[in-house]
Amino acid sequence: MSIPLLLEMAVSTDPERIAIASDDVRVTVADIDRMSARGADRIAATGAGHVVYVGTGGVLLPLLIFASARAGLAFTPLNYRLGESALRELIGRLPDPVVIADYEYVGVVEGAGIQTIDSADFLASLETPPLEQPLPEFDGTVAGVAVDPDTVAVVLFTSGTTSRPKAVELTHGNLTNYVMGTVDFASADPDDAVLICVPPYHIAGVGAALTNLFAGRRMVYLRQFEPVAWVRLVGEERITTATVVPTMLDRIVAVIEAEEATLPTLRNLAYGGAKVPLPLVRRTLELLPHVGLVNAYGLTETSSTITILTPQDHRDALGADEPAIARRLGSVGRPVPGVELQIRDESGDVVPVGETGELFIRGPQVSGKYSDIGSVLDADGWFPTKDVASFDTDGYLYIGGRSDDTIIRGGENISPAEVEDVLVEHPQVRSVAVIGVDDVEWGQAMTAVVVPRAGTDPDPEELRAFVRGRLRGSRTPDRVVFRDDLPTTPTGKLLRRVLVAELRPVRAE
Structure with missing residues (x-):
């Protein structure tokens, strides 16, 4: 299955549903379909071999994901916070890229690819001719050739916290297996809205664009995170779901305490990307007792989430007298469907429950392949995470940090x-x-x-x-x-x- 077919499924269900709200822009599912088709035409006309985006995202992120896929090219959003030399070095590692950049970054990356396009100009070109003009229905092919699930759809550079950033290749099959394995199609309620403030160059940003469209949830983008604005948007847009990283959660909780905000529409709040201190988790549960917290653990190489600690898990652990259950508040939960986990010692043997070793992952959403290295999967398809981990007797996973640490x-x-x-x-x-x-x-x-x-x-x-x-x-x-x-x-x-x-x-x- 290919990424564009996820969009086609959404179009077939409710094409006039508002799918994206970003600043003052409102875009329907049908608009995404039509605009991404035009975007694919414009991208193809450049003769590029890859699509790069440098900017803060918003409506452009989903549009570029689908437009690139329809043009038969891989898509890479880059960290706009990087300096000029770092951005140019990463762009130079990609084959014949067309670079689409927000206005403030155009000068920074000008000439780094075969062509540089201002993102506002690119977006405007997708809106003309009028959106009502019909376009041929996309049938899952690019230039008459079926999209192979093994074709690379997205390339993301790792953060490079310890070494040179690696270019992770995620195929259409990896991403669609992740989406369909973790989200039920059109399962969202009509009023459901998600607030997305994770960066576009992070796997969580790519995953959010795909899973929320597939679920039928309105996506509200906060392109530059600011905690007061986040709390305000939850109220104004009647947000029901949101995802944050630990540093964001800490600042949001401070605003909630200062303003005595209650966020009555919010039903679920997912956190992940790094370890969250338990006192902060407990304080969030105390301040927002009506909100279901979700701890989501995943990696770029696994197309995002592989384990989840559910809202019920949080509640059970918070109120537990039994130490084994209370301890689960510090776990990352249990595997999502279709994902297998193993913990191995230094000899490669699987360790008994309760013992610590390196976490290995296998499943159709797992890539484990890098542009400059190739696949690092073992002979049986297992990916070595370099994360130190252990299981408890009920299958809850505990992450103890990186083996390098x-x-x-x-x-x-x-x-x-x-x-x-x-x-x-x-x-x-x-x-x-x-x-x-x-x-x-x-x-x-x-x-x-x-x-x-x-x-x-x-x-x-x-x-x-x-x-x-x-x-x-x-x-x-x-x-x-x-x-x-x-x-x-x-x-x-x-x-x-x-x-x-x-x-x-x-x-x-």
Whole structure:
């Protein structure tokens, strides 16, 4: 199955339904169909081999996804926050790209591809001739050739938090299997509306455009996240569903507390992209008791979500007296349909329940292929995530961070997440990152980088004693330092390498 056929299914059900609201623009399902067909014609006329977008998204993101697919080309949205040299380097890794860019980025990327088009001009060209003019119905073919599910539809660059960004290839089959495996077609209520504020270059942005159109939910775009605007839009647009990353959730909760907002229309709030501190999850549940929280875990290479902690899971865990159930609030839930998970030790053997190892994933939505590397799937189709994980007896998955982040202190492997989960529960700690820095005696010393709660002045020794009282002594940080904020990517992923560089010992010449 191909991406354009998802759109055709939506058109066949309710073509005049408002599908997208972005700023003052309102677009129906039929408009997306007609405009993406014209977009495909314009893209094809450039002779390009790839479509690139640099900008903040909104209505353009779904249109470009479908227009590129109809033109038979792969689509890549790039991180508009990158500097000129980084953007040009990424564009240069793609074959003969046409670059569509928002006005403020046109000058930055001019000449990087075979042609650069202002996004406003591109959008205007899709609106003329009049939208009422009929177009031939798309039949799942491009230039008379059926779209192969194995054809690459979207290429996304990883954030590159530890190394050179990799170009992840997602096929039509990967993405449509994800959509159809996690969403029921036309299942949304007529008044359902989703607020989308994740960046267009993130897999969550691509997934949101496809799944919400397929479900029949009106998509409201907030192109530049700002928490006061987010809370306002929930009220004005009568938002029922939203997805945020941890840094967004923290700021939204602060606004809700300050304004005593209740968000009465909101029914579901999904969070993911990085680990969310449990005190923040509990506070969100307290402030919004009528809202179902969803923790969604996934990777770019898996076409987005692979496990979900449901609203009922959250409620059960929050009110549980039994420790095993209460602990689930810190899990990422259980697998979505069609996805298989394994946890393996360093020898490649599957570990028993409760033991920690590396998470492997298999399923039709899993790509595991990179433009510059090729496939990294093993002989049986399993993708190595590099995430440290474990299962409990009921199949709930717990993520312990990246295997590369493991601290080796005195020959003992220590997961930063284990220490972070304890420290963040201290009443004076807002957020924390635990890292290993080079040490002559221990190989690596453990440093806790703490962001204090507003109005507090925590004592480092008190924080160390807090950890020592809950974990064995070897898990106690050797040092505690303080910072106003932790460095993160725009999608909330912690940039540990920045902290390691800041705290690396200065060597004598």
